[in-house]
Amino acid sequence: MSERIWGAAPLNDTCWRFGLWAPAARKVALVLDGDELAMHGHDGWWQIDTGAAPGLPYSFRIDGTDRPDPASRAQVDTVDGPSLTVDPRGFDWGATWQGRAFEEAVILEIHVGSFTPEGTFAAAAQRLPGLAALGITMIELMPVSQFHGRWGWGYDGVLNRAPHPAYGTPDEMRAFVRAAQEQGICVILDLVMNHFGPFGNYLPGYAPGFYTDIPTPWGDGIDFERPEVRDFFRQSALGWLEDYRLDGFRLDAVHQIRDGSEQHFMHEMLHEIHAAAWGRPIHLICEDERNLPDLREAGYDAEWNDDWHNVLHVALTGETQGYYKRHGDDPFADLAHALAHGQADEGQPKGAHGARGAPAAHLPWSAFINSNHTHDQIGNRPHGDRLLTLVGDDVGRVIHAALLLMPFTPMLFQGEEEGSEAPFPFFVDPPDDRMRRAVRKGRRKELGALGYDLSKMPDPCGPNAMDMACPYPSPDPARAEAWRALTGELLALRAARITPLLRSGDTGPGEVSRPTPKAFRVRWGFTGGAIEMALCLGTPVGEQLDSADFTLGNTASDAFAIAVRITS
Structure with missing residues (x-):
């Protein structure tokens, strides 16, 4: 059989290839713009080459039931309905883009749905000139893969390659990336490959072999030992880079990408991405709770360094619940270790908390993504309150300056550049009342067990939770302007004096x-x-x-x- 392509891809101006792995299916047909076309099956792989054009609805009819393409690039509407053919080749990218070196990275993490009142790529693009003027050089988009419902953090995506339609069309996402790059800002995408969301994922019905019997904390584990599964995610990653001219990825919870080996999939993807001629550097960041240097040694640029945030939080607030507990014994000693070595935990004995991690100070300082705020640590509190609201402006300005003037790669969370106190609570849009009740009950049980005050906690299933997360405009413009002036001063000093040192090597x-x-x-x-x-x-x-x-x-x-x- 010819090259196996998940989903729908143009082979030339008139002929497209449609492919699906459905080993449990007896019969699969393509329903393209209302016409049913039989697909050819071999070893569970179903494929057809046929005439098509951009913008046509299609589904896979699997044993008589129509299902969306799991590799859909766009949907007609919801995750449950037909997919749309998408051809990215006609988009006008304007000037070429050569990217930026990673040593220059100053990252701003944003959630498109709450970054502006409108919650769209187009509205987000309007904020880019101001961010560039401050010295932001990289935007990290929280996941945009389409999920069920209207609002959510994005980590419950079920169509890995389709931008969530509430944010805009594929071309509107491309326009956002083009606008950022015109301002000298790289765009990386938070890509989730370790699980699918619970609503609107139909893969288990026709490809049960996609999964293992070892679950993740967020859903069924994925079987990366299968070549079809590896192809799905490899094609997805390469497709985002090709179709949207992205500058790289933040890869979510890679410790849950398990393939029965020393993460061969992660190495294979790294090598394939690095081997391609992109005309720009592709930056790859991991989230990995193990605190190991292995992937960075192999060529990944950096990892989220939650140690810095967690130890700082304990030191300033005294909170020791949940993942803060392991730093409760002597947070200032842990801070000293993190300042010297990057991580607080490098495999050293830690009493009842157990050892974690391995030495990593031999890595360049840019390989540690440090932050005082992220969506995780803010959102995994009942009221979504930021560290700044817990410690106040005087302390907040000091840790802001430290973050931006340390040699580690700094990351800010939307609004942090102007001292925002807007919360970022958890929000999700389940399909029915039963699931909404289950989500509410689960959140209260989880957070109540940690000793949090749950009074006045926003409804995680209500739209107000996302609306209140928008940090702009500030309710105190003079205060926001003073914070922006501080951020601009710090980032100008970083660009002029610290970035050259990073290039010289530590x-x-x-x-x-x-x-x-x-x-x-x-x-x-x-x-x-x-x-x-x-x-x-x-x-x-x-x-x-x-x-x-x-x-x-x-x-x-x-x-x-x-x-x-x-x-x-």
Whole structure:
């Protein structure tokens, strides 16, 4: 059989190939624009080449029941109905785009549905010039793969390659990417390959072999040992890069991508992406709770470094529930380790909490994505409150400055660049009242067990939860402008003085001392110079840093202050 293509793809201007793996099916037909066409089956793979054009509805008729294409590039409407043929080749990309080096990355994570009041790609594009002027160089889109319902975080996607229609059409997503790149901003996509959402996923009915009997925390586990499954996700990833000129991915929870090996799929995908001639660097970021350096050593650019956020949160708030618990014994010692080595947990013994991770300080500092806020840590609280609302502006400005002037890759969450206090609660749109009741009950049980106050918790199934998550416009324009001015100052200093040091290469772990219990003196060395930081997070350092390039407060006497000196 000719090349096996999941979904619908144009072979030339008039002929398209349609393919589906349905090993449990006895008969499969393509229903294209109302016409039924028999598909040819071999070893569970069904395929047909036929005349088609963009914008035609189609479904796969599997043993008499019509199903959407699991590799759909767009839907007529919902995830349950027909798919649409999509040909990306006609989109006008304008000027060529050569991308940016990863050392230049300053990431802003956004959720398209709540990033603007309109919740669309087109509206989001209007904010890009202002972000570029501040110094944002990379947008990380939370998942946009189509999911059931109108609103949601995006991690319940069931059509991996189709942009969620509430955000806009495929061409409107392409227009957003083009607009970002015209401003010098890279766009990466949070891509979920470890599970499908619970509503509107029909694969189990005709391809039960797609799954294993080992579940993930979010749904049935996927069998990456099967070549058909690997092809599905490999084609999906390459398709996003080709069709939308993306600059890369943040890959969700890769520790749940299990293929009975040392993550061969992750290595295969990495090599295939790197082998292609894209004309721009493709940046690959992982989320991996194991804290291992292996994938970064293999060529992945970076990993989300939740250690920084979690330890900082414990140190500033005293909260030790849930995943904060392992840092509750001595958070300031953990902070010192993270400042010196990138991660707080590198496999060292940790008493009752157990060992986690492996040494990673030999990696470049850009390989650690540090953040003070992310969708996860904000949204997995009953009211979706940000760390900034818990600690206040004075402390918030100090940790904001630290984040943007450390050598690690900084990531902000939508609105953080202007000090937003907008919550980001969990929200989802289940298909019926029974499921809505189940979601509400599950959230209250999960969060109540952690000791949270559940009074006035937004309804996770109501539209207000997403509407209240929009951080713009600020209710206090003067305060927002002051925060933007601070962000702009910090990012200008980072671009001019720190990025060149990152390019020169670091010279080993950071040197960290604790002059007082909650204060740090840090030096990060580079071939081209050094970054020195005095950071007070509850007690003064006891001295000022001479000839500092940036100061906020007085590190000699203030409980919360920062001073940074950059030499080159």
